Structures are given as structure tokens and as C-alpha cells.
Amino acid sequence: MDGEGEEFLNKEPSTARRLESRSEREGQRPGGSPRPQRQRPARGGGGRRRSFNWTPLLFIGGALGVVAILVYAVIQTGVSGPTESDSQRAQLDDDPALPGVYFPPHPGPDGVFPSSDDRRHLANGTVIPICTEAQLAAGEISDPLCYTSNPPTSGPHAASPAQFKVLDNPAPRENLVHNMEHGAVVVWYNTADPELIDELASIVNEALDRRRLAVMSFYPDMEPDTVAFTAWTRLDKMPASEFTRERLQDFIEEHQRRFNPEGF
Secondary structure, eight states, X not given: OOHHHHHHHHSOHHHHHHHHHHHHHHHHSGGGOOOXXXXXXXXXXXXXXXXXXXXXXXXXXXXXXXXXXXXXXXXXXXXXXXXXXXXXXXXXXXXXXXSSEEXXXXXXXXXXXXXXXXXXXXOTTOXXXXXXXXXXXXXXXXXXXXXXXXXXXXXXXXXXXXXXXXXXXXXXXXXXXXXXXXXXXXXXXXXXOHHHHHHHHHHHHHHHHTTOOEEEEEOTTSOSSEEEEEETTEEEEEEGGGOOHHHHHHHHHHHTTTSOTTOO
């Protein structure tokens, strides 16, 4: 026996059987040749994975975002506050069932309504007088400019509104007209009765707590012992003895923000 045979016989029996079985299997193949090894396809790009193209998804996401913004804008337009046409109808509404006396909108310096100067903002400190009986009778309310009611209910006014609160010091009427342009009810009083003043203040503060637009001011340019409530184109004026809590509460509920061209 040659060296190779001796080496084979000297291997452990289990190893010899495995080699023998493998030789038998290879010999049973047609031609008796060993099975060729399968070749794995080479990876392209030096073995790196192919990157995913995110551009189409980013484009689709952006388009959906634009659509969502447009839909939201349309919905918001449908539920937005009063429009200019709503306010126009409100200031022309002379329905006697509404609280207070109706005063037509002031036509402004040009005497024409509607036009751009009907609610013109004037410099703070500008004084606009109350029209005299002669001016009202002649229809001369625009030149010189004057307010058609006392306290006023519409017309050009100061550039800044007063604070929406019970004021500690009287505000100029020109500033309070600006509050009315912002949808507020103004409570004016010319009385020294502390109980009445406290009651007026409590109603206004309650309204403010409920997010109603209101302001209260002492107003000495009105008859003594008088109380008045105004909103744009509406005035309810009475002797202090005729005031009732319900009268003011109803006026505030009916008129605050009824005329609200700027959406306050």
C-alpha cells in the first residue's frame, strides 16, 4: 500500500466515511465530474446599495400641503366675522324695534353718504362740536363739521379709541366715537349719584367679563342727571331717574358688534 493509502486509512473513521460518501455522490453525477460552484452576481457600484429617489414623494407632499392650506382658507372665509356689507346693512337699519333712537350715518366732510370720509380718522385732540338746531334744520352738518346727536352716534372721529373699560377720567367724545366704530356700546353719564354710577359700572364690567365690547365715561357736555347709551347710529338717552338695569343690559346685548366693519 502506498503512502496515500496509508494516510487515508490512518484518518478517523467518521472523517473517512464523510469523504467516501462525498466521492460516491460525485461519482453518481453524469460524467462523474464535481458539481460546479454557483457564482454570485457582483454588486454594482462597488457593493453600495442603490439610494431611494425621494423627489416624487416630496413633490406629492408639497402639493397636498398647498391643497390643505387652500381648503382651510375657504373654510375660514365661510366662518369669518361681519363683512363690510353686513356693517352697511346694520348702519342703515332704522327698525324701531331695536333699542334706542335711530340716527342716520354721518356723511362726513363731503356731505355725501356713503363715501370714504364718513368714518375719517382725525388727529387726536380734534374737537367736533354738537350741531346746533339751526345747523340741523338747514342740513349744514358737514361744513363746518358737527355731530348730529348729543352724545354722538357716528361720523369722523379721533385716531385712537379709548380703552374698553370703566374709565376713571372722562374721554373726549371724538375718541369714544372710535370705540363705536369698533363695535362697542358707550355708556355716558352726567350724574353725581354714587349708587347709580356703581350700578352702571357693575353692568359694564359684567359685560366686559362676558367679552362684550363696552366702555363707560363721565360726560359733562350732557344735561345734568342724565344717562345715555350709544352704539353706531343708535342712542338711548334718559333722566337718571328713568334708568333701569335691564334697559342697559338689553342695549348692550343687541348692539355690541352689530356694526363691526373692522371685525372686532
